[in-house]
Amino acid sequence: MKSSSSKFLFTVLVVTLVCAALQMLWNQQAPEHYRLQNGYVLLAIFSVSITLIHLFLVSSAKGEPQAFVRKYMASTVFKFMFYILLLIVLLLFSSDNKTILILHYLFYYAVFTVLEVGFLYVELQKMKK
Numbered sequence: 001m002k003s004s005s006s007k008f009l010f011t012v013l014v015v016t017l018v019c020a021a022l023q024m025l026w027n028q029q030a031p032e033h034y035r036l037q038n039g040y041v042l043l044a045i046f047s048v049s050i051t052l053i054h055l056f057l058v059s060s061a062k063g064e065p066q067a068f069v070r071k072y073m074a075s076t077v078f079k080f081m082f083y084i085l086l087l088i089v090l091l092l093f094s095s096d097n098k099t100i101l102i103l104h105y106l107f108y109y110a111v112f113t114v115l116e117v118g119f120l121y122v123e124l125q126k127m128k129k
Helices: 001-030 039-060 066-092 098-128
Strands: none
Touching: 001 039, 001 098, 039 066, 039 098, 066 098
16 A cells, blocks of 8 residues: 555656646747746646645545545545636736646646546555455
8 A cells, every 4th residue: 555655656746847847848948928937836736736635535445435435526526626716816816828827727637637536546446456
C-alpha cells in the first residue's frame, strides 16, 4: 500500500514538473498578450488538491463500501465546486487573457482528473483482490 501511495506522489510530482516546464515554455514563446502569469498558481492548486483528495479516498476505501461511495461523491462535488469557484475568482481578479486562462484551466483539469481517477481505479482494483 505504501509503495502505491509513493508511486502516486512521484507521478504527481513528475506531471507537475512537466506541466510547469510547459507553462514556462508557453510564457517564453507566446506573444505578450497570450502569456499567463497565474498559471503556476493554478498548477499548484490542482496538484495539491488531487493529492489530498486521492490520499483521502484511498484511506476511506479500506472501510465500508457504501461509506466510500458517499465520500467519493461528496469529495467530487466539493472538488468541482472549489474548481469552479477558483475559475471565477481568477477570471474576476486576473489581468491575464481570459481565453488563455480558461484553456490552461481546462488543460490542467483534464490532466489531473485523468491522473487521479486512473490511480484511484488501479488502487481500488488492487484492494478488490
